[in-house]
Amino acid sequence: MTDVIAERESKVIQGRTGAWEIVIGLEVHAQVSSKSKLFSGAAVGFGAGPNEQVSLVDAAMPGMLPVLNRFCVEQAVRTGLGLKAQINRKSRFARKNYFYADLPQGYQISQFDEPIVGEGEVEVEREDGSFFTVRIERLHLEQDAGKLIHDLSPTESFVDLNRAGTALMEIVSRPDMRSAEEATAYVQKLRTILIYLGTCDGDMEKGNLRADVNVSVCRPGDYEKYRETGSFKHLGTRCEIKNVNSFRFMRAAVEYEARRQIEIIEDGGKVAQETRLFDPTKGETRSMRSKEEAHDYRYFPDPDLLPLVVEDAWIEEIKQSLPELPDDKRRRFISQYGLSSYDANVLISEQARADFYEKAASGRDAKLVANWTTNELLARLTKDGHDIEDSPVPPEHIAELVALIEDGTISSKIAKQVFDYVWAGEGSPKAVVEKHGLVQVTDTGAIETAIDQIMAANPDKVEAVKDKPQALGWFVGQVMKATGGKANPAAVNDILKAKLGV
Amino acid sequence: MAIDAATVRKVAHLARVAEPEDRLEALAQELNGILAWIEQLNEVDVQGVEPMTTAVEATQPLRDDAVTAGGDPARVLANAPKSADGFFIVPKVVE
Numbered sequence: 001m002t003d004v005i006a007e008r009e010s011k012v013i014q015g016r017t018g019a020w021e022i023v024i025g026l027e028v029h030a031q032v033s034s035k036s037k038l039f040s041g042a043a044v045g046f047g048a049g050p051n052e053q054v055s056l057v058d059a060a061m062p063g064m065l066p067v068l069n070r071f072c073v074e075q076a077v078r079t080g081l082g083l084k085a086q087i088n089r090k091s092r093f094a095r096k097n098y099f100y101a102d103l104p105q106g107y108q109i110s111q112f113d114e115p116i117v118g119e120g121e122v123e124v125e126r127e128d129g130s131f132f133t134v135r136i137e138r139l140h141l142e143q144d145a146g147k148l149i150h151d152l153s154p155t156e157s158f159v160d161l162n163r164a165g166t167a168l169m170e171i172v173s174r175p176d177m178r179s180a181e182e183a184t185a186y187v188q189k190l191r192t193i194l195i196y197l198g199t200c201d202g203d204m205e206k207g208n209l210r211a212d213v214n215v216s217v218c219r220p221g222d223y224e225k226y227r228e229t230g231s232f233k234h235l236g237t238r239c240e241i242k243n244v245n246s247f248r249f250m251r252a253a254v255e256y257e258a259r260r261q262i263e264i265i266e267d268g269g270k271v272a273q274e275t276r277l278f279d280p281t282k283g284e285t286r287s288m289r290s291k292e293e294a295h296d297y298r299y300f301p302d303p304d305l306l307p308l309v310v311e312d313a314w315i316e317e318i319k320q321s322l323p324e325l326p327d328d329k330r331r332r333f334i335s336q337y338g339l340s341s342y343d344a345n346v347l348i349s350e351q352a353r354a355d356f357y358e359k360a361a362s363g364r365d366a367k368l369v370a371n372w373t374t375n376e377l378l379a380r381l382t383k384d385g386h387d388i389e390d391s392p393v394p395p396e397h398i399a400e401l402v403a404l405i406e407d408g409t410i411s412s413k414i415a416k417q418v419f420d421y422v423w424a425g426e427g428s429p430k431a432v433v434e435k436h437g438l439v440q441v442t443d444t445g446a447i448e449t450a451i452d453q454i455m456a457a458n459p460d461k462v463e464a465v466k467d468k469p470q471a472l473g474w475f476v477g478q479v480m481k482a483t484g485g486k487a488n489p490a491a492v493n494d495i496l497k498a499k500l501g502v
Numbered sequence: 503m504a505i506d507a508a509t510v511r512k513v514a515h516l517a518r519v520a521e522p523e524d525r526l527e528a529l530a531q532e533l534n535g536i537l538a539w540i541e542q543l544n545e546v547d548v549q550g551v552e553p554m555t556t557a558v559e560a561t562q563p564l565r566d567d568a569v570t571a572g573g574d575p576a577r578v579l580a581n582a583p584k585s586a587d588g589f590f591i592v593p594k595v596v597e
Contacts, residue, residue: 034567041570050588054578055571071567099518101592148595159590161578296516306562307555 010223011179015262020217022258023226023235024183025175028190029168030200031144031208032075038143038167039066039109046206050160058165060104065304072167075199076116076141077310077318079169082197082325083136085120087315091140093305096297101159102146110170111140112299116308122173123327124189127181129341134186135174144168169200175214175235178223180254184247187211192326196351204245213241213250215257217265236261237271241285243278253278257285329354337366346374352388353378359395364402372398376419397422401429409433410440411489441487447495450482451475455499462500469502505533 010021034044040057057064080087094112117139125131146164148157171190177183191209194200202209216236218226226234241257244250261271276285324332326348333344333354347357347370361369377398381391401418404410410418410433421432433439441447454475455462465471472493479492507526510533514521521529575588584591 036567036569040572041565041568042572043569049575051575051578051590052588053572054575056578057571059578067565068562069567070564073564097516099516101595149589150594150596152589153591153594155594156584156591157593157595158586159592160588161590296512298516301555306560308562 010220011181012220013217013258013262015266017266019220020258020262021220021223022178022180022254023175023216023218023223023238024177024180024254025214025238026173026177026183026186027212027214027240028171028173028187029144029210029212030079030171030190030194030202032072032141032167032169033199033201034069034071034075034167036069037165038069038072038141040165042165044166048162050158051162053162054164058104058161060106066109066302068305068308069167072141073116073308073310074314074318075167075197076139076169077315078197078322079171079194079199080117080120080139081315081319081322082193082199083117083120083122083139083171085136085139086118087310088114088116088118089312090114090307090309091116092307093141093302094299095302096142096299098297100145101157102148102161102164104146104161104164108143108145109302109305110142110299114307115140116310122186122189122193124182124186125341125345126185132176132182134176137172137174139169139171142168142170175216175226175238180251183213183254184250187247187250189326192349196323196326198323204247207245210245211250213244213253213257214238215241215254215261216271217258217261236265237273239271239273239285240275241278242275242288243280249278249280252280252283253285256283260285323351333357337361337370339367339370343370343374346378350388356388356391356395360398360402362399364399365406368402368405369398372402372415372419376416380423392425393419393422397428404429404433408440408488410438411486413489414438414440414485417485438486441483444491444495447479447483447487447491448499450479450487451492451495451499454478454482465500465502472496472500472502475500505530505537 013020013022031044032038036042037044037055037058040055042055042058043053045053055064057066077087091111092114093109095107096110096112097107099106115138119138120136122134122136123131124134144163144166146159146161148159150157152158173186177186187209191202191204194209195202200209204210216238218234218236222234226232239257239261241253244253257276264271275288277288278285329348330341330344333339333347334341337344339347346353348354353373357370357373360373377391377393378388381388386392401415401422404418405412405415417436418429418432418438421427421436422429426432426435458478461471461474465475475496476489476492479487479496480489507530510521510526510530511523514526579585579588579590582590
């Protein structure tokens with residue numbers, strides 16, 4: 001089955017002179033999950049002491065030469081395949097020249113006009129369940145820069161090169177997102193794909209996944225003209241916003257920036273194409289004047305590195321090792337298990353969740369297992385700050401719980417109680433049911449006895465229910481109370497109706 | 503393509519090369535001479551010829567993803583004009 005691709009939805013902002021729409025493109029920097037750096041054997045990792053993960057190549061000592069990491073190339077190709085993108089058999093590294101204290105070489109080794117991965121696409125689901133497509137322009141490999149610390153001295157900056165030379169995949173999208181919500185949904189989807197592929201751990205807190213957000217505004221209808229003609233003249237001047245390292249900041253940055261640009265244009269001004277920095281404490285963007293002249297990067301092929309050739313056989317080998325990707329898994333969950341798109345999405349959003357679910361659902365009522373996994377287990381895990389990997393309730397227990405509901409041993413209501421005991425570590429659902437005597441009473445004799453007693457004690461209610469059948473609920477409640485909640489609700493209803501004549 | 507003093511000033515600044523103002527014009531002339539000389543290469547018909555990156559046929563060598571370097575901050579910092587607590591220390595850079 002294929003997903004329904006809905007019309008693109010632009011968020012309309014009302015200005016003083018009419019309506020405006022937002023256009024967003026993203027450059028996502030994803031750190032490759034390698035042990036060592038892109039061009040050196042220094043370790044990649046978080047939390048080491050300053051300059052402990054720096055080789056002489058990273059420090060740009062004279063005469064040091066870069067040697068490319070095979071694993072990083074493989075991850076770029078793997079990611080490209082995951083983005084349904086074209087893999088370029090031949091690509092080239094280029095020097096992007098600029099001076100900054102975090103870049104000892106004086107240039108960043110990146111890829112310019114011959115990236116390793118070309119055009120691809122990502123299918124993204126909006127919050128309302130509709131889908132849209134984001135076109136990928138390219139993915140290239142490049143080095144990260146070092147880190148500057150400014151608050152240790154009023155007159156000096158401290159430089160730590162541990163991050164310098166770490167491999168990044170820069171994934172450049174087309175301007176295909178029309179609201180902050182679509183932009184965050186895209187990054188979330190991209191993150192899920194990267195984690196499935198294992199090419200980047202997606203840890204945004206550690207800065208292993210960061211986004212530069214390109215924002216422009218245009219009048220309604222202009223974007224459609226751009227899509228028809230491919231000409232950017234229909235779109236407004238864009239600003240690139242850096243330092244957007246959380247979904248929350250991304251929303252705030254896009255909204256602030258769009259309003260800023262609209263105000264400039266409505267006041268008769270012109271938006272200047274520039275790099276801006278998002279300030280999370282003030283919730284606004286400001287110009288990074290220091291970066292302006294640095295835009296003249298004078299790219300040229302890096303003479304230290306030969307063109308990179310990726311043989312077809314290697315690409316084929318990587319293709320064979322790809323896992324089932326999130327979109328394929330979602331479609332399979334819907335068709336194989338009969339799940340709703342929403343449940344399927346919740347379950348596939350993490351590989352570990354999907355694996356957990358499939359283990360629990362094996363041979364059981366798949367929808368019921370999905371309900372218990374998403375509604376009870378995931379809610380509880382989130383509340384207690386657990387990941388599914390360290391869930392106190394293993395998939396086998398969810399399966400056993402659902403089996404007990406299926407064969408009528410316990411009702412859904414009692415099952416919640418059982419779940420609580422299992423969560424608290426009292427053992428398997430079967431053991432808990434036995435230990436606490438929670439087996440559902442399906443013995444009609446016992447139910448009848450309870451009903452007879454209640455009817456005898458409440459003759460007024462027995463009369464009342466004849467005129468008011470909805471008062472039956474009161475009787476059901478009393479029977480459940482009398483049986484400690486263990487009576488089979490369906491049996492209680494049937495017998496009550498027969499005895500009360502309603 | 504002709505280079506003027508303004509271009510030389512800009513390129514020198516981007517490369518952090520200090521060139522006194524009175525040298526810019528002469529440098530522009532020199533650079534123009536070099537470029538004109540190199541431009542003779544345009545006379546050669548290279549249609550259909552792959553750009554040559556090395557004199558000997560060679561492919562990009564690749565290394566395994568293993569940690570083989572680092573772990574020696576003292577060595578990395580040895581030539582730094584100023585350092586402390588494992589950091590390089592440089593004049594304040596903003597942003």
